[in-house]
Amino acid sequence: MKTKGRKKDKVNIVTLGCSKNLVDSEVMLTQLRGNKINATHEANDDNANIIIVNTCGFIDNAKQESIDTILRYADAKDEGLIDKLYVTGCLSQRYRDDLEVEIPQVDAFFGTMELPLLLKKFKADYKHELVGERILTTSNHYAYMKIAEGCDRPCSFCAIPLMRGKHISKSIEELVTEAKNLAKNGTKELLLIAQDSTYYGLDIYGKRNLAELLKNLSDVEGIEWIRLHYAFPTGFPLDVLDVMAERDNICNYLDMPLQHGSTRILKHMRRGTSREKQEELIQIIRDKVPGIALRTTLIAGYPGETQEDFDEMLGFVERSRFDRLGIFSYSHEENTHAHNFPDDVPQEVKQERANTVMEVQEQISHELNQEKVGKTFKVLIDRKEGGQYIGRTEYDSPEVDNEVIIEEKSKHLRLGDFVNVKINDATEFDLYGEVI
Numbered sequence: 001m002k003t004k005g006r007k008k009d010k011v012n013i014v015t016l017g018c019s020k021n022l023v024d025s026e027v028m029l030t031q032l033r034g035n036k037i038n039a040t041h042e043a044n045d046d047n048a049n050i051i052i053v054n055t056c057g058f059i060d061n062a063k064q065e066s067i068d069t070i071l072r073y074a075d076a077k078d079e080g081l082i083d084k085l086y087v088t089g090c091l092s093q094r095y096r097d098d099l100e101v102e103i104p105q106v107d108a109f110f111g112t113m114e115l116p117l118l119l120k121k122f123k124a125d126y127k128h129e130l131v132g133e134r135i136l137t138t139s140n141h142y143a144y145m146k147i148a149e150g151c152d153r154p155c156s157f158c159a160i161p162l163m164r165g166k167h168i169s170k171s172i173e174e175l176v177t178e179a180k181n182l183a184k185n186g187t188k189e190l191l192l193i194a195q196d197s198t199y200y201g202l203d204i205y206g207k208r209n210l211a212e213l214l215k216n217l218s219d220v221e222g223i224e225w226i227r228l229h230y231a232f233p234t235g236f237p238l239d240v241l242d243v244m245a246e247r248d249n250i251c252n253y254l255d256m257p258l259q260h261g262s263t264r265i266l267k268h269m270r271r272g273t274s275r276e277k278q279e280e281l282i283q284i285i286r287d288k289v290p291g292i293a294l295r296t297t298l299i300a301g302y303p304g305e306t307q308e309d310f311d312e313m314l315g316f317v318e319r320s321r322f323d324r325l326g327i328f329s330y331s332h333e334e335n336t337h338a339h340n341f342p343d344d345v346p347q348e349v350k351q352e353r354a355n356t357v358m359e360v361q362e363q364i365s366h367e368l369n370q371e372k373v374g375k376t377f378k379v380l381i382d383r384k385e386g387g388q389y390i391g392r393t394e395y396d397s398p399e400v401d402n403e404v405i406i407e408e409k410s411k412h413l414r415l416g417d418f419v420n421v422k423i424n425d426a427t428e429f430d431l432y433g434e435v436i
Helices: 019-034 060-078 090-102 115-120 160-164 172-184 210-218 239-246 263-268 275-288 307-320 347-370
Strands: 011-015 039-041 050-055 084-089 142-146 189-193 225-228 250-255 293-300 324-329 376-385 388-392 403-407 418-426 430-435
Touching: 011 019, 019 039, 019 050, 019 084, 019 115, 019 142, 019 189, 050 060, 050 090, 060 084, 060 090, 084 090, 084 115, 090 160, 142 172, 172 210, 210 225, 210 239, 239 250, 239 275, 263 275, 263 307, 275 293, 275 307, 293 307, 293 347, 307 347, 324 347, 347 418, 376 403, 376 430, 403 418
Parallel strands: 011 039, 011 050, 050 084, 142 189, 189 225, 225 250, 250 293, 293 324, 403 430
Antiparallel strands: 376 388, 376 418, 388 403, 418 430
């Protein structure tokens, strides 16, 4: 790409948004390096002359962060600090035409499924022999594994199908190969992700086949924890719970975004369920997998959400006593079904309702964590900060859940080690313990 005599290109990939984007960036990094291109991920040394921004376009805050990041690099290009700027990912997929007009400094925009086209800008080819291979940007001991792309759900508030397309499952064989490759390189924990993981297999096997996938991944030597994320509640395949209860290396953990606790709002959201059905499913899950940790996410301030609707959701949270919970203010997204309705809950009310839910959840989390004091848990060591080691139990996913903080002066722990930790103290979101 350069004229003779100039220094060799160096590419820096900048990733915004969710773990699914992170996997896409890891695949991109693997393909670039597989084509002998000097590429890094979120390097701090600022000596890259080509930047690829992998964007998020999910909600207003994420879109703004993506735009601000692109503009920052556009300014760097104007100042001669970088030579090329490429943009890919969800924001690019959704708003490419507008972005091309508004930010002409960008050399090319690519959609979420256009990696081969991006590679051509580097005179590189998509190498099929690298499918299933990934250079991790996380610590080697855990890796996100995307089991499917896209989504077929009609949720009224969600723009994901506009950006990611229809649901496409990866085959069990392909995923097992990926797991074996990861395990060979020291990965001990797989975090399964998709837009809708419980839909897995319906498109290629004619049935929901998540339980079969879990069994096959569970058999991969070296994988000690498998963690399931983004399980859609409607049509939940209950045989998954049987596998979870049978297999020691499948974590007693389930991330199941429920989005609301009011039957009226759930119907309006086109979720195909009700508060009562959700409560029934939660009870079934807890009966089949005793001690399971349940994580969920909710939305505050959906169009038409009354105080009565909110109170129903708050009562749902109080009764359900989720182990982990996140809540977002509703974002009015163009071209979604909900965009046809007035965004009539004021922003300050949305935020106030979200804060109220989190206050209730903090109390629940504190009480649940206090019950762990005096008990011993298997903990995976993620990192060291100062004189402390930071780890997680099987009930916690990286970045979003509780951490176990270990004051460790006498013993040297290695990152990626499993150790037994006795919990001596607990706050709302952290556990404190010692290795025994």
